[in-house]
Amino acid sequence: MTAAPVRVLLADDEHLIRGALAALLSLEEDLVVVAEAATGPEALAMARAHAPDVAVLDLQMPGADGVKVATSLRAELPSCKVLIVTSHGRPGHLKRALAAGVRGFVPKTTSAQRLAELIRTVHAGNRYVDPELAADAISAGDSPLTAREAEVLEHAADGAPVAEIAERAALAEGTVRNYLSSAAGKLGAENRHAAVRLARERGWV
Amino acid sequence: MTAAPVRVLLADDEHLIRGALAALLSLEEDLVVVAEAATGPEALAMARAHAPDVAVLDLQMPGADGVKVATSLRAELPSCKVLIVTSHGRPGHLKRALAAGVRGFVPKTTSAQRLAELIRTVHAGNRYVDPELAADAISAGDSPLTAREAEVLEHAADGAPVAEIAERAALAEGTVRNYLSSAAGKLGAENRHAAVRLARERGWV
DNA sequence: CACCGGGCATGACAAATGTCAGAAGGCGTC
DNA sequence: GACGCCTTCTGACATTTGTCATGCCCGGTG
Numbered sequence: 001m002t003a004a005p006v007r008v009l010l011a012d013d014e015h016l017i018r019g020a021l022a023a024l025l026s027l028e029e030d031l032v033v034v035a036e037a038a039t040g041p042e043a044l045a046m047a048r049a050h051a052p053d054v055a056v057l058d059l060q061m062p063g064a065d066g067v068k069v070a071t072s073l074r075a076e077l078p079s080c081k082v083l084i085v086t087s088h089g090r091p092g093h094l095k096r097a098l099a100a101g102v103r104g105f106v107p108k109t110t111s112a113q114r115l116a117e118l119i120r121t122v123h124a125g126n127r128y129v130d131p132e133l134a135a136d137a138i139s140a141g142d143s144p145l146t147a148r149e150a151e152v153l154e155h156a157a158d159g160a161p162v163a164e165i166a167e168r169a170a171l172a173e174g175t176v177r178n179y180l181s182s183a184a185g186k187l188g189a190e191n192r193h194a195a196v197r198l199a200r201e202r203g204w205v
Numbered sequence: 206m207t208a209a210p211v212r213v214l215l216a217d218d219e220h221l222i223r224g225a226l227a228a229l230l231s232l233e234e235d236l237v238v239v240a241e242a243a244t245g246p247e248a249l250a251m252a253r254a255h256a257p258d259v260a261v262l263d264l265q266m267p268g269a270d271g272v273k274v275a276t277s278l279r280a281e282l283p284s285c286k287v288l289i290v291t292s293h294g295r296p297g298h299l300k301r302a303l304a305a306g307v308r309g310f311v312p313k314t315t316s317a318q319r320l321a322e323l324i325r326t327v328h329a330g331n332r333y334v335d336p337e338l339a340a341d342a343i344s345a346g347d348s349p350l351t352a353r354e355a356e357v358l359e360h361a362a363d364g365a366p367v368a369e370i371a372e373r374a375a376l377a378e379g380t381v382r383n384y385l386s387s388a389a390g391k392l393g394a395e396n397r398h399a400a401v402r403l404a405r406e407r408g409w410v
Numbered sequence: 411c412a413c414c415g416g417g418c419a420t421g422a423c424a425a426a427t428g429t430c431a432g433a434a435g436g437c438g439t440c
Numbered sequence: 441g442a443c444g445c446c447t448t449c450t451g452a453c454a455t456t457t458g459t460c461a462t463g464c465c466c467g468g469t470g
Binding site for chain 2: 016017019111115194195196197
Binding site: 351352353376377379380383384396 | 416417418419420421422426
């Protein structure tokens with residue numbers, strides 16, 4: 001069976017990896033890298049121009065992260081399957097990615113050989129999620145935070161004082177303190193800063 | 206001139222990159238990858254076993270980071286030149302790396318082609334530092350923090366309350382607060398948490 | 411030697427933060 | 441409509457924090 005090769009888009013801001021990967025994937029006879037991109041917007045533009053079968057996206061890229069790109073892609077190019085590759089697997093990201101219609105989600109500790117297989121898997125219409133990441137996501141569970149709690153936590157992310165958070169969120173200071181307090185309580189954190197760290201780790205912010 | 210090929214050790218925790226890189230570098234006739242490692246200690250062990258000419262190390266690896274490995278390597282295997290590759294170029298890291306006797310320091314946005322050239326450059330006894338990273342390091346300047354300030358700031362990194370920091374650093378709470386305060390002042394931060402963030406960004410912790 | 415400046419430490423005070431109880435409005439469910 | 445839950449706010453309080461004045465010790469300078 002000599003079907004048409006799978007057309008792949010590669011997006012990663014690290015040239016070293018992108019180039020190396022492109023070279024390795026080209027070794028596979030049934031795969032062809034038709035486009036490369038270093039940023040989110042670039043990936044989107046490339047996808048529009050080349051209409052690849054599968055898009056391999058890094059999770060963290062300048063401009064727009066992999067999940068955002070996947071969301072846009074899903075709307076504009078539904079036939080293009082998305083496979084996300086990431087270095088730091090945060091549980092929450094996996095959930096967001098799946099919600100965005102991503103078909104595959106694997107850590108960068110995967111070998112190139114395996115990645116090639118997964119590209120085929122995804123192209124065939126199947127899904128694949130790294131078992132370890134999936135386990136993490138399940139054990140981390142859903143975010144216990146309400147929408148406002150998460151929002152306020154996000155505003156607190158850079159260590160800003162309560163007054164500033166209140167202004168940015170257009171809330172009273174007391175209200176902000178309450179949300180921060182309840183969020184920290186739910187996360188089992190000593191204070192809001194530790195809470196921010198925890199929420200970050202779990203991908204809840 | 207068909208000199209003996211340059212023997213290279215490759216250390217990076219991301220299998221995808223390591224493998225791809227190994228494949229690409231092997232394409233170069235005068236380079237041969239003699240060992241691979243996924244963690245700091247593993248890199249060290251591999252270096253001892255294979256005595257490579259050049260060690261290409263990722264800055265962030267489990268176990269021990271690239272700079273620590275470089276330090277040990279310098280003591281144990283002085284003939285082995287170290288080239289550090291990093292995704293997130295923090296100015297301070299560059300300084301630490303050079304102090305550890307590292308011969309090259311480049312971001313992962315470098316192409317594999319260029320990396321191969323740099324391996325030769327480094328092997329020939331020359332140094333190379335990415336110009337942009339160098340500029341960052343220079344503009345960021347030296348850490349204005351005293352040893353104690355930096356130490357306390359490090360203990361404060363995970364958002365722990367002052368009491369805990371005081372215990373860990375074996376200082377009085379008031380003293381800790383003072384160091385934190387002066388550090389925040391020097392960094393132009395609103396509070397210690399923002400200070401931690403800034404110091405992190407500049408690689409001063 | 412006397413002096414100065416910087417690093418180090420402390421305690422006291424003021425400001426920011428975390429905690430709690432309570433109350434009012436909105437929204438969805440049974 | 442009664443109930444529960446989220447959101448928003450308020451005020452009061454305890455705790456944590458940031459800031460300041462102060463003192464000690466040490467290495468260098470004149």
